[in-house]
Amino acid sequence: MKSLSEKLLILQDIEMKLLEIKSKEYIEKTGFEIDESKILEIEEYKKKLESEIPPQYLRRFKALFSRYNRAVAIVYDNACSNCFSRLPTGIKKPSDNELVSCNVCGVFLYFP
Amino acid sequence: MIMLEKLLSEERVKIGMKAKTKDEALEELVDLLKLPDNSKQIILDALKKREIIGSTGIGRGIAIPHTRSTIVNDVYLAIGISKEGVEFQAVDNQPVHLFFLLIAPPNDPGTMYLIFLGKIAQIAKRIAKENVDYLSIENPKDLINLILSLEA
Numbered sequence: 428m429k430s431l432s433e434k435l436l437i438l439q440d441i442e443m444k445l446l447e448i449k450s451k452e453y454i455e456k457t458g459f460e461i462d463e464s465k466i467l468e469i470e471e472y473k474k475k476l477e478s479e480i481p482p483q484y485l486r487r488f489k490a491l492f493s494r495y496n497r498a499v500a501i502v503y504d505n506a507c508s509n510c511f512s513r514l515p516t517g518i519k520k521p522s523d524n525e526l527v528s529c530n531v532c533g534v535f536l537y538f539p
Numbered sequence: 540m541i542m543l544e545k546l547l548s549e550e551r552v553k554i555g556m557k558a559k560t561k562d563e564a565l566e567e568l569v570d571l572l573k574l575p576d577n578s579k580q581i582i583l584d585a586l587k588k589r590e591i592i593g594s595t596g597i598g599r600g601i602a603i604p605h606t607r608s609t610i611v612n613d614v615y616l617a618i619g620i621s622k623e624g625v626e627f628q629a630v631d632n633q634p635v636h637l638f639f640l641l642i643a644p645p646n647d648p649g650t651m652y653l654i655f656l657g658k659i660a661q662i663a664k665r666i667a668k669e670n671v672d673y674l675s676i677e678n679p680k681d682l683i684n685l686i687l688s689l690e691a
Contacts (some may be wrong), residue, residue: 434582436609440585443607443645448592456657459601460630462593469588497645503612508644539578539610 430523432499432537434480435488439499441473442492484526484535493536499535509534543658543690552679556621556638564625564690565604566668568640571617574610581610582642596629599667603659605641607652614651615642616659618682622674637673639663662689 429437447453448461477485489499496535507514510532520538521527527536551571558564565586568580585606589595605633617640624634639659643652666673666689676682 433577437581437584439645440581440606440608440610443587443609444585444592447607452653456653457660459597459660460593460597465592468591472588499609501609501612508612509646518588537609539575 428477428523431480431484431526432521432535434476435484435499435526435535436501436537438473438480438488439492439497441469441476443496445469445473446496488535495534497534499537500529500532501537501539503539507532507534507536540593543655543662544687546655546663547616547618547683549679549683551615551617552682553613553619554676554679556619556625558621558625559623560627561564561627562587564602564619564621564627564635564638565640566588568604568619568638571619571640572615572642573678582606582608590628594628594630596627596631596635597660597663598629598631598633600624600629600633600636601639601663601667601689602627602629602635602637603639603641603656603663605639605643605650605652605656607643607645609645611642611644613644614647614655616640616655618686620673620676620682637666652671658690662686665689 488498497509505514507529514533519523529536545578556567558567569582586604590608595604619638621636624636627635629635
C-alpha cells in the first residue's frame with residue numbers, strides 16, 4: 428500500500444514524463460520514437476492514481492505543478508530538495524495518510 | 540563542455556548481465572545504483588512507464604532506458620553488457636547487448652539530463668555505425684575508456 432506522499436511523487440513523475448515526451452527538445456536531442464497511441468495508457472494510469480488522492484490535496488498538487496512544474500520534493504539531508512531550506516526541528520516523516528509541506532516553498536515533502 | 544566522465548564509475552558498470560527479459564534487465568541496471576528498496580521500485584516503475592510509450596531499444600543491440608524521477612537527488616548513469624542479449628522489444632526486434640541507464644532528478648542544473656541523454660544517443664549511434672566491438676570487453680574500466688574515446 429503506497430503512502431499519500433508516495434502517490435503524489437509517482438504522479439509528479441508521470442506528469443514530468445508526459446511533459447518531456449511532448450517536448451520538441453527531447454525528440455530533437457535523442458531521436459527516440461514515441462508511440463502516441465500508448466500515451467493514453469499512461470494517461471489512464473494517471474487518472475486512476477489521481478482518484479486515490481483526496482481532492483483537496485490533488486487540487487493543491489495541480490496548482491503547484493502547473494505553476495512551478497514541481498509539487499513534490501524529497502527530503503534530503505533534512506532539507507527540502509526543491510528550495511534547499513532546512514526543515515524546522517520537529518518535522519518528521521508523516522503517517523501514510525498524512526502530508527507535510529515545506530514551510531518555505533510550499534511543495535509536498537516526501538521522506539525517503 | 541559537459542563531459543560524461545563525471546557520471547561514469549566502475550561500480551556502475553556491469554559486464555555479463557544475467558537478465559533475460561526487459562524487466563530483469565531494468566532491475567539489474569537499477570541495482571547498480573545501490574538505491575534503497577523503496578526508491579528502486581519507484582525508479583523501476585518510472586522506467587517501465589517510459590518503455591510503454593516506445594522502447595528505448597534504439598536498434599543494433601543498444602538500449603538507453605531513462606527517466607526523470609523525484610526520488611533521486613542527482614544524475615546517475617549505469618552501463619551494462621549482456622553477452623547473450625536481452626529481448627527488449629527494440630525497434631529492430633533484435634536482442635539488446637549494450638545498455639545505458641540514465642536517471643535524473645526533476646530539475647537538475649542546466650538540464651544536464653537532456654544534454655547527457657543526447658550525448659549517449661550520439662555515442663550509441665557511433666557504436667552502431669562503426670561496428671565497435673564492445674562485446675569482447677572484459678572489464679568495466681575498458682568499457683568506460685571506450686565510451687570516453689567515443690564521446691569527442
